[in-house]
Amino acid sequence: MNSIKRWLIGSPLRTKQLTQxxxxxxxxxxxxxxxxxxxVAYATEEILLVLALIGVSALTYSVPIGLCILLLxxxxxxxxxxxxxSxxxxxxxxxxxxxxxxxxxxLVSGAALMIDxxxxxxxxxxxGVAALVAAFPSLIHWKVEIxxxxxxxxxxxxxRGIRESATVFAYPTYLFIFSVLLVLVVGGFQVLHEGWQGYHTASISSAQSGSTHIGTFAMILLVLxxxxxGCSALxxxxxxxxxxPSFRSPSTRNAGITMIWMAVILGTMFMGITLLTFAFGIAPMEHQTILSQLTEHVMGRGPIYYLVQIATTLILFLAANTSFAGFPQLTSIIAxxxxxxxxxxxxxxRLVFSNGIFLLSTMAVLVIVIYQANTHDMIPLYAVGVFLSFTIAQxxxxxxxxxxxxxxxxWTVIVTGIGTLVTGAVLVITVIAKFTEGAWMVTLAIPLLVLLFYAIHRHYSAIAKQLQVDYSVQPLAMHTKVIIPISGISKVVAxxxxxxxxxxxxxxxxSVNSDDKQAALxxxxWEKWNPSVPLVILRSPYRTVLWPLMKYIDNIDKKEPGGMITILIPQFIVKRWWHALLHNQTAVVIRTMLLFRKDIVISTIPFHLNK
Structure with a gap:
């Protein structure tokens, strides 16, 4: 088992290697x-999917909405x-x-971030799987499993560790950045050469263009x-x-610079995709993403198209790694x-928070299975937590x-204050606009998670109070009675x-026995072998070992209150795992039954067999 673990995640690292x-x-x-x-692979598409409900003309709002998101x-x-x-x-x-x-x-911000x-x-x-399916439609029936x-x-x-994963993930990330920027540059030259096409009724399916006559209030609500x-881009x-703490020293300076790099690249790609989508009149289609359509329009369905689709699949797959870096770090601080x-x-x-990684993976798999890997159904759940944490932090x-x-x-106060108001407004808009689509679940889940936090904290506080030592009182020696359950005389009993x-x-x-002759024998x-240790034989007319033993322990506990009782269980350990199937597991049952009894110590004396 240990060799499999080492093959999967590598050899253990020393604590002093953390800085490396x-x-x-x-x-x-x-x-x-x-x-x-x-x-950027889905943010523009999410904007257009909602605007398409209003009508063809509403798709032009994607650009001003994109500019608002860029400012945010x-x-x-x-x-x-x-x-x-700070x-x-x-x-x-x-x-x-x-x-x-x-x-x-x-705790509210912590719960919101964990859910996010x-x-x-x-x-x-x-x-990422949706991008893969767009390029290879035959995989659509396997998208959940993938x-x-x-x-x-x-x-x-x-x-395997943060440094190893960073090395693996860096190249696909930069492949995605450069491939998308290539599409944007070539697409920009095409727009300069061909001119803006914009949205036309013919480019939108009849199902999408039918909802043109709606009220002003409904239109405002849909635009919001x-x-x-679209704020999913943030x-x-x-x-x-x-x-x-994961950055090299000076960590704060390096983290600040990296954040600027991220914002510039993100803003350029998001706004570029939004502008070119509008320029070429591209609208949402079933089983083909906006980025897929844009790449096909600009580059054709050739090698570059498939390169972009593969790079998109990889970056969306690796985007989840942001959570694998952030979630364990956050939960470790809360813990x-x-x-x-x-x-x-x-x-x-490997110097990572392994339990946090396991917890995150388990919860993510549950969400994927429940929602059948449908991105559009999960998006309404998505932005509530992040904008709540944005607002609280600012x-x-x-x-x-x-x-x-x-x-x-x-200026710092003004900018942060504006950020607080804007992200707070986005939070309210998101909750109201997407409440019936699933945002209600996150709105309910956050307070429930906070209640769980408090329950865990009360448990730890209660335990700490009970275990607190009075340093003015010296510990005294305690009388211990040792009880050894046996079925016969053997080396393990000796x-x-x-x-x-x-x-x-x-x-x-x-010894619990239901046969008088065997008990006498x-x-x-026993008297011949070890008369110095008393042997008590308990009758069991119903052939059960456990209940007569439990009753005997209860009687001892009543007669000698305040002392400790040690149950010493003799147990031989077989050499191969399947040998255990050939022997009864009475020792395991006794340990399980006595584990939660007060003032009782359960100990096993193992005797290892050679064959």
């Missing part, structure tokens, strides 16, 4: 920005650069809220809903602020504050600036008796 696992900026961009960069990206980037420099330990919105707002706010990270994995991989397998592959790669859908922007299981705060053999920073807890300038007499003078052997052999 930190990333240069070009690798960190691939790890922490792949989610944000990959969103600028504001959020500037705000989060402040968080990067909180070098990482944690993003959770840590900002904890330090400068209050515990409930920090899970959805990022599900949406990114499902979207998405699940890709999630598990990503899990294994991340368990399109804006909210998901993942916060990941760098959560992972600052250190005792609001999540402590196991999430521990690093594994509000916390504004409050810290105004209280002089963090150095700031007038070993157990020898050990028991070494830890206590009060040792008794117990056992007592005769």
């Amino acid at each position: 696992e930190r990333l240069p900026k070009w690798k960190a961009l691939a790890i922490f920005s792949s989610d944000a960069l990959s969103s 990206l600028l504001v959020v980037t500037l705000s989060y650069r402040q968080i990067v420099h 909180f070098p330990s990482g944690g993003g919105a959770y840590v900002v809220a904890k330090e400068h707002l209050n515990t409930p706010s920090s 990270y899970v959805l990022t994995v599900a949406v990114s991989i499902s979207s 998405a699940v397998v890709l999630t598990l592959i990503l899990m294994v790669l991340n368990l 809903r399109a804006f909210a859908s 998901t993942g922007v916060e990941a760098i602020s959560n992972g600052v 250190q504050d005792k609001f999540l299981p402590r196991s999430l705060a521990l690093r594994g053999a 509000f916390g920073m504004v409050r810290a600036f105004l209280k002089k807890e963090i150095p700031s300038t007038k 070993q157990s008796v020898s050990y028991a007499r070494g830890i206590s003078d009060d040792v008794v052997a117990i 056992l007592r005769e052999k």
